[in-house]
Amino acid sequence: MRLAKPLPPNSVIGILGGGQLGRMLALAAARLGLKCHIFAPEADSPAFQVAARHTCAAYDDAQALHAFATGIDVVTYEFENVPAETAAILARLVPLAPGSEALATSQDRFVEKTFLAGIGLETAEFAPVDDLDGLERAIARIGRPSILKTRRFGYDGKGQISIRHDIMLDAAWAQFGKRPAILEAFIDFEIEVSVIAARGWDGSIAVYDVPENRHVNHILHQSIVPAAIAQTTAAQARNIAGRITSALDYVGVIGVELFVARRDGQERLIVNEIAPRVHNSGHWTMDACIVSQFEQHIRAIAGWPLGDPGRHSDVVMTNLLGDEAENWRNLAREAQAGLHLYGKAECRPGRKMGHMNRLTPRQG
Ligand code: AMP
Secondary structure: OOOOOOEEEOEEEEEEEHHHHHHHHHHHHOOOEEHHHHHEEEOHHHHHHHHHHEEOOOOHHHHHHHHHHOOOOOEEEEOOOOHHHHHHHHHHOOEEEEHHHHHHHOOOOOHHHHHOOOOOOOOEEEEEEEOOOHHHHHHHHHHOOEEEEEOOOOOOOOOEEEOOOOOOOHHHHHHHOOOOOEEEEOOOOOEEEEEEEEEEEOOOEEEEEOOEEEOOOOOOEEEEEEEOHHHHHHHHHHHHHHHHHHHOOOOOOEEEEEEEEEEOOOEEEEEEEEEOOOOOOOOHHHHEEEEOOOHHHHHHHHOOOOOOOOOOOOOOOOEEEEEHHHHHHHOOOOOOEEEOHHHOOOOOOOOOOEEEEEEEOOOO
């Protein structure tokens, strides 16, 4: 179901998922006079605190989903592992954006990489692996070092193991847990970058500048904008994001993660994965752009004109994990910096509690 007409202020946007991304979407929607209804199973969801309405129910609670759908004008999600059946129930009742094709493509790494390669983009060489025989065949083709990843539900490096030269395949397969997987060639990249792009119901596209993303313990630590890559490489990255959104007839904000490697002295881009939602590597847009990725997503799904993705400052976004956010008194004193805290009651090691955007004058 497509959106019939742009949603005027006071319309209601349904959001599946109540984490920090849902929270920041609801805050951005409120700025435009739009209301949000959050649907999430966790009673202490951070997004509940800032939304006009919320429903606390399981994603397979068909009755709760029907009640939710009757009071909203469009539905979106803040995480890509929305059960297919949940999305299908809602999509029959209300426009769903991004649509189910984007969801299905990004939920399974093999489907995702097949899609990316199918539209002519470079990915790591890959092969599906369902059993030990399959792993042996995949290694014979792709070689070592390589990475074995779960097809579904992997994030922040979870559900992955490196297949180095010294590793026994039967032990690796047993340790991995014998789940449907893909094997990927190891990419000897220089840096990791991403592109945050938005596409509207009318096919209009807005693309932000390209950050370099640095990880610590597989969790995003910083996004540095702009990335130190050639302008032509940045333009290619932005173009790749546009091609992906068009191919999926996508509506909303998407995050595209890429590796920058070097071949014959030239930078080349290899697509790692796509996230059909607002993305941690786009949090810098909240302070360095007039229209953040969150507002852009709301505009896109509500049928509004997309906002200007231009950047007025250079910026470094730093995630605040675990007890790092307890330093809020000092962080709040910093000049030229935007502090964002997610209102999470419980602080656990590695948990994303907030982030800080530190701005400097734009250099180019
Ligand atoms: P992913 O869950 O696919 O985003 O992978 C998590 C991290 O593992 C990435 O951000 C990379 O740092 C690393 N990684 C993933 N795939 C590869 C690959 N094919 N080659 C080298 N490093 C990888």
